[in-house]
Amino acid sequence: MEELAKRFATYLAHKMPKASNIEVADVSRIHGGASRETFRLNAAWDEGGHRVVRPLILRRDPVASLIETERDLEYNAYRAFHPTGLPVPEPLYLETDLKWLDRPFFVMEQIVGCAAGSPFTPDPYGPIAQKLGKQFWTHLGHIAAADPEKLGLKMDPVAPDECWSRELDKWEKVIDEDELCPQPVARAAIRWLRRNPPPPAQKISVVHGDYRSGNFLFNPEGEIKAILDWEMCHLGDPLEDLCWAADPLWGFDNKELPGGMLPRAESLRLWQEASGLKIDPKALRWWEIFNSLKGLAIWISAGKEYQSGSNRDPILALSSIYPTDVHNRVLAKELAALSKEARA
Amino acid sequence: MKPDADVMLAGFAGTMLMDIAPQLGGEYTLGSVGIISMSMLMVAQEVDRAADVRYQENVQMRALFAEAAKLIDDKNLAGRLEAASTTKDESLRVRALDASNDALKKLLIELQAVAEVSKAPWAAGLEGKIWDFLLGSVEARRFVFPSLG
Numbered sequence: 001m002e003e004l005a006k007r008f009a010t011y012l013a014h015k016m017p018k019a020s021n022i023e024v025a026d027v028s029r030i031h032g033g034a035s036r037e038t039f040r041l042n043a044a045w046d047e048g049g050h051r052v053v054r055p056l057i058l059r060r061d062p063v064a065s066l067i068e069t070e071r072d073l074e075y076n077a078y079r080a081f082h083p084t085g086l087p088v089p090e091p092l093y094l095e096t097d098l099k100w101l102d103r104p105f106f107v108m109e110q111i112v113g114c115a116a117g118s119p120f121t122p123d124p125y126g127p128i129a130q131k132l133g134k135q136f137w138t139h140l141g142h143i144a145a146a147d148p149e150k151l152g153l154k155m156d157p158v159a160p161d162e163c164w165s166r167e168l169d170k171w172e173k174v175i176d177e178d179e180l181c182p183q184p185v186a187r188a189a190i191r192w193l194r195r196n197p198p199p200p201a202q203k204i205s206v207v208h209g210d211y212r213s214g215n216f217l218f219n220p221e222g223e224i225k226a227i228l229d230w231e232m233c234h235l236g237d238p239l240e241d242l243c244w245a246a247d248p249l250w251g252f253d254n255k256e257l258p259g260g261m262l263p264r265a266e267s268l269r270l271w272q273e274a275s276g277l278k279i280d281p282k283a284l285r286w287w288e289i290f291n292s293l294k295g296l297a298i299w300i301s302a303g304k305e306y307q308s309g310s311n312r313d314p315i316l317a318l319s320s321i322y323p324t325d326v327h328n329r330v331l332a333k334e335l336a337a338l339s340k341e342a343r344a
Numbered sequence: 345m346k347p348d349a350d351v352m353l354a355g356f357a358g359t360m361l362m363d364i365a366p367q368l369g370g371e372y373t374l375g376s377v378g379i380i381s382m383s384m385l386m387v388a389q390e391v392d393r394a395a396d397v398r399y400q401e402n403v404q405m406r407a408l409f410a411e412a413a414k415l416i417d418d419k420n421l422a423g424r425l426e427a428a429s430t431t432k433d434e435s436l437r438v439r440a441l442d443a444s445n446d447a448l449k450k451l452l453i454e455l456q457a458v459a460e461v462s463k464a465p466w467a468a469g470l471e472g473k474i475w476d477f478l479l480g481s482v483e484a485r486r487f488v489f490p491s492l493g
């Protein structure tokens with residue numbers, strides 16, 4: 001860590017020519033998603049006759065990751081949403097020159113005094129679950145309501161009637177490339193999704209891509225202070241985010257208490273209120289099934305990374321065991337019921 | 345081997361979580377030990393059942409294929425189903441069972457794709473049996489996630 005601290009201090013000196021006596025201390029690696037190496041640190045420097053101390057987060061590209069994403073997407077999402085009042089950390093620097101830390105990285109504000117809940121516990125938020133739930137679903141509604149053009153986010157455009165096929169093609173390709181064994185449930189899901197396309201998106205929104213329990217920081221008073229991990233964000237149907245956040249995996253296998261916070265009906269109501277959008281039940285069902293398939297694709301990919309030896313982070317091995325099991329069960333149950341319904 | 349593999353894995357995971365983790369510094373190290381311990385508890389669930397789950401699935405898929413081979417119109421697929429239905433597992437090593445399980449599941453995917461769009465009188469029944477098999481399969485492979493509290 002000493003070497004990293006030294007090199008990062010040199011980088012800060014380059015970015016802040018007016019600063020002097022730059023010190024980087026307390027560097028420690030933290031779990032911050034399986035796609036980036038994340039470090040917490042404290043930077044201090046003299047500037048304008050004062051000593052400035054700033055806790056920072058450094059997110060560096062790994063050699064191989066759970067999801068192959070572009071770090072500038074995540075950085076630009078923080079930059080776009082930070083001025084809107086949505087709780088996201090302030091982004092500070094995006095660096096693609098390898099000379100500083102060998103791999104691209106970005107730097108952002110560290111949110112102090114907060115924690116993230118684990119989705120893999122039956123009651124991750126205890127007495128503040130309802131308070132957090134109200135904010136969680138409302139913030140997601142606000143992301144859905146935001147105008148991507150006004151935000152100035154540059155992402156691949158997509159037509160309302162193509163959101164579903166673009167995402168399905170993308171994740172089917174991941175399964176095609178990464179499956180270590182045949183996946184009959186995933187394949188049945190893909191066929192069902194293609195035979196039963198959803199209605200076009202009501203609007204094109206910024207889709208966070210991994211908005212869920214565990215990906216936000218909250219303080220002990222039950223206030224959400226930061227929505228994190230925007231590395232899979234893209235333009236698309238806002239129902240994609242809604243259904244990912246409500247996926248049973250993030251509610252300890254309980255579909256009726258998504259994210260372990262508020263009952264499902266209340267969660268959906270809050271989202272509709274904040275987004276100004278109506279939920280079409282047919283579209284909702286499609287995106288629910290799609291998201292469980294997307295989950296499977298991510299877990300299959302994690303298993304491939306681990307098995308091949310390209311990344312031996314134990315989170316990849318665990319990701320490919322339990323979440324795969326949950327999503328296979330969720331999908332098998334849903335699809336078997338839909339098959340009966342179609343034959344009736 | 346005694347103690348049993350699942351007993352040892354669960355025991356080691358407990359030692360790591362309760363005795364070793366509290367002595368460690370560093371959030372990332374602690375988190376990794378937690379993840380490894382959780383994984384060991386799941387592998388402990390898998391080791392005892394792994395061969396049986398795969399063996400039973402293979403038996404069930406062969407029986408399904410023998411029945412389907414008599415029903416479907418596609419002669420090529422029917423021939424391959426018939427041939428697969430007569431195969432046997434010569435070894436009970438997990439990797440050998442996995443190899444036959446994979447081959448049978450590839451064929452199952454093909455069969456299910458045919459059955460689910462067929463309007464033939466046998467299609468609904470066969471599709472239902474495939475889903476019954478898959479529901480049984482995912483349930484047999486279910487992991488109980490140890491709560492982190």
